[in-house]
Amino acid sequence: MIAFPNAKINIGLNITNKRNDGFHDLETVFYPVKIKDALEVVESSEMDFETSGIEIPGNPDQNLCLQAYNMLRKDFDLPNINIHLHKNIPIGAGLGGGSADAAFFIKLIDNKFDLKLTNERMEAYCRKLGADCAFFIQNKPVFANGKGDEFEDIEIDLSAYHLVLVMPQVHVSTAEAYLGVKAQTPKHSLKELIKLPLTAWESKIVNDFEPHILKNHPKIAALKKELKSAGALFSLMSGSGASVYGIFEEEVDLSFLEKDNLVFTDI
Template identity: 40%
Template sequence: MIVYPNAKLNLGLFVMGRRSDGYHLLETAFLPIPLCDTLELELSDAAEDELIVTGGVETGALQDNLVLRAVRALRQLHSFPSVCLRLTKLIPSGAGMGGGSADASFTLTAINELCSLGLSTEELEAIALTLGADCPIFVRNQPAVGRGIGEVLTPLALDLKGYHLTIVKPPIHISTAEAFRGLLPLKPAETPIEELVARPVAEWRDCLFNDFEPSLFPHHPVLSEIKDELYALGADFALMTGSGAALYALSRQPLQLDSLRRADYFLYEGKL
């Protein structure tokens, strides 16, 4: 079986408060996008599960990879044969696009189908949540508003068909822990994000924000420079996604990106 775990973008990300256990409460709109890894799964007679990662994207220690963690989480609930998994990475890590989370959730749904485990969507989402707060979004893999720590999902009617998507990530890795540690005191958004994204995209610049930008941009000024450049090139809307370090732009026409084509930058151009 071959599946294609896709990245996501955050259309706005507001920090609404903090729980007693230290986790921050968020409000965001998730948008799945057609930037994908490739994950091949094959049942085997081997004594152990095997994961092979290629693609040149740094993913950390193999045993800590979210794909293997997803397999182990399923094994706590069900018995099934060993699995050989081959993951070809394209989604950069440390980008705020949920690449590792997507790999994990697609592993869950693929094994559920491959091994006929019979788990419901809700059960898969519950398992995904044990792997990471933004893993559940990739189970249904549809636009949604996320609240709580990002796991309380509400379907979102959103049509961006025809928009050109540009993603730029400089050679910076921002860990989620670093991003949350530096958060500045912020005033929660007063207008529900559903109402904000219902406005024309050209108006998003004045109402959709990422609350991580004010704290991260001073430490990584290249991020602010890229965002400014995307607007200068004609973007209708530009924002950092998640806790960074990728920025994206939505535009009616393709952007001329010569100024951003650098050997150490990740650059993606596509159409929604």
């Protein structure tokens, strides 16, 4: 059985509070995009986890898909399986690729073994794996707050526009991202700003990670300028970076960026 986990972008991101548990409260809009991994599960005599595509750093035994399966096995009598993950969503890009893999894996296991899990229960499993993981269960645009795992439906449709995402050869760690940010209550909630015409977003909607990350990583700042110069109505870094996306009225040729970056068009 195969699933195709997709990425997300953040349309705005405000860090609103530093919590006592070490996490931060935030508000953002999660919007699903068409950059996808591929995830296959088959029953097997032994547990096995294989990957292809983009190399995944770290210990494979700690992959979120395996963590999800071990969690489900505590509650259900599940057999050994072979998991193959083909990685296409850039890693360390602020696109939620690992969280998407885990959430789609839980949906896939629910379907394959007829566990009859509700969305709410699958989201509860996901919240144990990552702050944005639960978003990918229903996988539709939402206003997110809390740690990024509390959702409200919103009306937003960008299908009439051309979305482009560029991933530079830059690594931004989560620690670096949060080190330079100051939690504060925004003057206007993103839940209201997102209702403005898209042409007004550039002057109103921000990503609180951007100021210090763009200062520390000129390549990311340069990409934002390139996208604006190419005609983007709105451009922003997704999540804690390092990817940057642009929203265009018409299809645009960005082949000049492909030499030093991964460029995804029509996302």
